[in-house]
Amino acid sequence: MDKPLDLIEFETMLLGRYMHLLTPRMRDGDRRLDRSAYLLLSRIQVDGPMSIGQLSEAFGLDTSTLNRQTGAMLRAGIVERIPDPDGGIARKFAITAEGERRLAADRAANLQGLEKVMEDWTPDEVAEFAGYLGRLNRDIERLDGRPWPRR
Numbered sequence: 629m630d631k632p633l634d635l636i637e638f639e640t641m642l643l644g645r646y647m648h649l650l651t652p653r654m655r656d657g658d659r660r661l662d663r664s665a666y667l668l669l670s671r672i673q674v675d676g677p678m679s680i681g682q683l684s685e686a687f688g689l690d691t692s693t694l695n696r697q698t699g700a701m702l703r704a705g706i707v708e709r710i711p712d713p714d715g716g717i718a719r720k721f722a723i724t725a726e727g728e729r730r731l732a733a734d735r736a737a738n739l740q741g742l743e744k745v746m747e748d749w750t751p752d753e754v755a756e757f758a759g760y761l762g763r764l765n766r767d768i769e770r771l772d773g774r775p776w777p778r779r
Contacts, residue, residue, distance in 0.1 A: 660737075661731065671683070680694050680721075688774060706723065706730055710722045
């Protein structure tokens with residue numbers, strides 16, 4: 629494991645493992661969003677209401693998987709189905725106020741965990757690392773053909 633690519637593969641594997649460990653347990657009986665709900669809500673928050681077809685295209689997932697995931701999100705009250713604001717036939721999923729609240733709470737917990745981990749890093753080191761992660765993700769998205777919208 630002495631080649632740089634071997635090390636990157638190993639470290640990204642561990643990063644995927646550790647991300648959920650960064651954040652403290654939620655208080656007040658709240659549960660953390662599961663990974664799929666967090667990702668779907670994050671995308672809908674950036675793009676606005678989306679249909680199953682749009683979500684399928686954005687994530688490269690089949691509609692049965694998305695129907696299962698969005699069904700759980702509907703039952704949890706974090707999304708709702710609305711008529712297409714542009715007048716299309718397909719109904720779209722929009723984030724509810726509860727979904728916005730839970731997404732914000734999870735994001736705040738994630739940031740708190742990252743701040744704790746990186747408390748000894750300089751601002752320049754944090755910025756440099758963020759730049760490299762952004763570049764890695766943009767290059768993956770370029771190869772995949774499904775760029776994630778950035779604000």
